[in-house]
Amino acid sequence: MAKKSKYVNGTIGNQSTEALIARHKTKLSSESIGRKSKYTRRRAVDCKLIERSKNNPGYCKYMITIAELDGTIHKQPAYGKDMQGALARLMNKELTVKVERKLETNTGLIFIAWLLLMGTPAIIFGAQDTPWYLALTFGTIIMLMAVTGIWYSYIKKGEV
Numbered sequence: 618m619a620k621k622s623k624y625v626n627g628t629i630g631n632q633s634t635e636a637l638i639a640r641h642k643t644k645l646s647s648e649s650i651g652r653k654s655k656y657t658r659r660r661a662v663d664c665k666l667i668e669r670s671k672n673n674p675g676y677c678k679y680m681i682t683i684a685e686l687d688g689t690i691h692k693q694p695a696y697g698k699d700m701q702g703a704l705a706r707l708m709n710k711e712l713t714v715k716v717e718r719k720l721e722t723n724t725g726l727i728f729i730a731w732l733l734l735m736g737t738p739a740i741i742f743g744a745q746d747t748p749w750y751l752a753l754t755f756g757t758i759i760m761l762m763a764v765t766g767i768w769y770s771y772i773k774k775g776e777v
Contacts, residue, residue: 657686658686659683659684659685659686660683660684661681661682661683661684661704662682662683662684662690663681663682664679664680664681664682664700664703664704665679665680666678666679666700667679667680667694670696673774675698676696676697676698676774677696677697677698677699677703678694678695678696679694679695679696679697679700679703680692680693680694680695681693681694681695681703681704681707693707695707695710696774706771706772706774709771709772710772713768713772734754734757734758734761735754735757735758736754737757738753738754738756738757
């Protein structure tokens with residue numbers, strides 16, 4: 618006998634999305650009263666398939682409703698082959714944006730990282746007095762750019 622799911626037509630049991638969002642807000646407000654709440658992270662409270670991508674076959678656009686810790690709710694689009702992939706891609710995109718903001722404000726860190734990237738491979742392989750010094754240092758930078766390009770194309774894959 619097949620097991621029936623509690624999830625039916627966008628609802629869990631007989632609770633609608635609005636009821637789930639209201640319950641989430643209530644749990645968050647109970648935290649301010651002094652009760653301990655198990656909600657210590659942001660939550661994706663709803664996710665809907667919007668359309669299939671025209672440019673990238675197999676990818677779909679999802680609209681994800683996110684409940685923040687302070688009780689605010691906002692919607693954000695995400696792209697992926699399935700809902701789990703879209704959520705993972707959205708989390709990776711938010712992490713990338715957070716890192717970009719840190720790097721924009723901290724130029725000294727970028728300079729130190731650049732110095733390390735230029736010198737470390739040549740020192741490790743003992744190529745200080747050979748022409749390989751230049752090849753290793755520039756190879757490291759080219760490899761870093763390639764990895765960054767692959768990451769960026771992964772994050773943007775499926776967007777219409």
